[in-house]
Amino acid sequence: MNPRRIEQPTTLPEALAVLRTENARPMAGGTDLMIERRRAPFDADEIWVALGRLYGLRNIRHEEGWWHIGPLVTHAELADHSELQRVAPFLPQAASLVGSPQIRAQGTVGGNIANAASCADTVPPLFALDAEITLESAGQKRTVSLADFFLAPYETIRKRDELITDISFPDLPHGSRTAFLKLGRRQALAISRLSVAVLVTGNETLDDVRISVGSVLPRFGRLSEAEEMLKGKPAHYDLFREAGRAGSAEAVRIAGRRWSTDYKEPVLATLIHRGLCIACGITWE
């Protein structure tokens, strides 16, 4: 499991410089990296660039109408952020459902995104927030939307020497409400079988609806057909039920049928339905 070398840069430029070395790989909390690396014990030429001392990448701030979350913010920190709990509760909530206290203390949002597992729990809410990712390498910097960032499960456009240095999203439209639902096999340390993030805006009628899902699509995304069928309509239990079915059908169309589809299809419909109800304050039972 041991890499040949672990570097602990204290500044971003230093980190980006080391990352240019061949076989260098960023390590944030290590909760994905360490586990996967155990499977190939003698792939030991790697240099791990431990990001832990880049303290500047570990805060949450609000500036000019945008929220910025440093990639090294841990799930525990995100879950406990009282301001975000107020403005976009589904994001801290998703973070609070990651793994266990130990994993939340160690795992980071940046690692969650960079690793690009389709079950990553913070990604669906970030998707619904229209988040953007800033990638930096020595001498270069680019900002892309989350939609452009992911290619496939465990595949992103991030180049080997690029670091995620910022995760940002604009202020939510006035009157937005959110919901996040995670379905796992147990109450803690559960890999999401399915997750759904919902953001709705509007009073009498739904002005904006965003639904994004985890653990179903080959690349993260939103369910635009279900979103569209709700816009401009008043919130209603039955309508949401229909939207759930439509959203689930859309997801299956995108993903194709797999071994798990017989289960996920009806349950995704349920979760979308419930997510919409919860966001709009309608009892779903």
Add this chain to the structure above:
Amino acid sequence: MKLYPQHRRVDGIGKVTGKAIFGADQMPGHLLYGAVKRAGIPHARIVRVDTEKARNCPGVRAVLTAKDIPGAHGFGIVVPHQRVLADDKVRYFGDGVAAVAAETEEQARFAAEQIEIEYETLPTISSPEEALKSDAPLVHEGSNLAVEHRVRHGEGEKPPDAAVTLERTYRTQHAEHSYIEPEAIVAWPAEHGGIVVKGSVQNLFSTRRSLAAVLDLPLNKVQVIQTTLGGSFGGKDEAMTLLSCRAALLALATGRPVKMVNSREESFIESYKRHPYRLHYELGADKDGQLRSMQIDILADAGAYASTSQFVTWRSTVQATGPYRVPWVRTRVRAAFTNNNYTGAMRGFGSPQVNLAIESFMDELAEEVGKSPLEIRRLNAYRDGDVTPTGQQLPGKVTIVEALEAVARASDFERKWRENRARQKEAGAIKRGIGLACSYRGVSLGAEGTDAAGTLVAIQTDGSVTISSGITDMGQGAQTAMSAVVAEALGISLSQIRFLNTDTDRVPDSGPTVASRATIMGGSAAYDASIALRKRLLEFSARTYRGDDSDFRLEDNALWRCDERLMSFHEFVDKAFASGISLMALGWHKAPKTTWREEHGQGTAYFTYVYGANAAEIEVDTQTGQVRILDVWVCHEVGRVISYAQACGQVYGGVVMGMGYGLLEEYYQEQGIPRIKNFDEYTLATALDAPNIHASFLEHPDALSPIGAKSLGEPATEICAPAVLNAIFNATGRRIRELPASLERVLLGRQLRRHGIRTSLAKEAP
């Protein structure tokens, strides 16, 4: 004897402060590390093993194959055919073919991977049904039928006529013990020849016998010492024998200590599992639900080696009909060899499978005849003096109804059961359910084998005491239970006792620590030693301080004459020692006789029985298949509670383990290839999943046990799963007959399977 309401575990402080020394913590000087080259395919003939490359790897000190074994190649409690290192064939994915010792763990593992093995692959047998087909390839010479037991009870070839008949099939899965500490051992050449092996061994004397045979050494040159064990649940028997033999061979080959520790993945693929069963049940009953007959046919997956299948399935045979009067019974239990992980002892030992079946089946009968689960059990449950299908009249008090009534009352079962049933058809996604299950269980080994144990109690001249026993502690608390018995008999406090980990050179062979026999056997032996010491000491006091033996007693860490405190225990034993009194005694307890006639499965299977019941209340999300267990009410009749806190501990752990078996856990192999190798997907219940558990005990001190106590470890885990499945039926009206009741089974009624392995790390853009 008086009851100790609460006490601290004698091994507790060491464990919670990190001072306990587990197998992998051992760090003797000059240590080498061992690693194993495993088959990685389920079934093949070995054509050639090339170790050349491995020998030349950096740091390597020895590379061994079966050819280098001086004694027996195989071991096994029933059939000694499990190879220390495979010679002719590999029979499952986890079989070891060669072992390496090197200066570092990485070097050893690397070198092991360099061993080249040429195989002639053979067809894989992936289920016992396949194994028993007439044209099936053989796993071992002879036959794939590993075991067959029968019970024949009641006259006539055909079952008596019955108004109601019912026929059902249930299935259970492979389950992993999931001890928190994977297998670990250090072996080193002994001072005067022979070998010392120290590590996480459960059954030291069976491991020692195998070591002696494999190394071709007399038993007195093989010393097996136990380190503090991080759990076992029946799992550190053959799995540890295997590791011990390999480490010992490497140690003798190199003349240096060799350490071997399985990674979690190695532990998953190599270690034995709980037997999956297919259970076919047929019954005949009166129209009110009174049982008339039962025909049971069970097929178990023995996996690649015989292990303890013989005994596991035998217990199933005896207990298959549950704690119910059935006048006519025909039971057949078979196990077949396959190319899956071998299966063996695991907490419950053949009972959780049959309990799942019979307890579901009783509920299905209740449904059929329009009775409640409690009514059907009341009607059929054993009463005092009833005779089991093996022809044994139940000894002592039969408390199954008492236990059932206790959990039914505490959980308000009847009311909830009726209300939930009425709500099944109502709107709403979340449904409540409550379920009942009960069992009777034979205590200790029964007719499986010799049942005797020894415990050594040594009072020191300062009044402190050491205890050692052939019965081992694996985390279940045996040391505390035995200490409590000694403390009580000598009138001293628990804090004065130190319990020594078991060492085969220092204590008598006491058989394996299995079958919930630690308290009753080890504890009774401890009692035997303590009363011998007490007698000796009181005789001495009568002689010295004049009086009658009966005027003196030991209590509150002191010697008393009637109501007069004469002196402290410390002063007293010091005086006794000075007068030449021996302060050490070996206690020995032999269990009452059992008998068995295999042909018709008749006999006194176990010398006594315990009884217990669970009621589980749950919530089912009928739109996602999620089941939450809210409360479990538990009642066990255990003879006598030795330590209340520990008894509750057994119940809490047992229920959570049982719920994992019922809802979550499955070790899944696809064509002999393990698809689940770690705890990411082998989902144990976590603390957040654990329900409220309400434990209660019935005490009827058993005349057949010197300390009155019987068993609890296995009873505590064997009936939670059926109670939960019965509760799911109560909530939804749909019955699940296969374990685990996963999300998919609860929602769709069937399991879905992923092919291949889950990966979890990002690839980068080119």
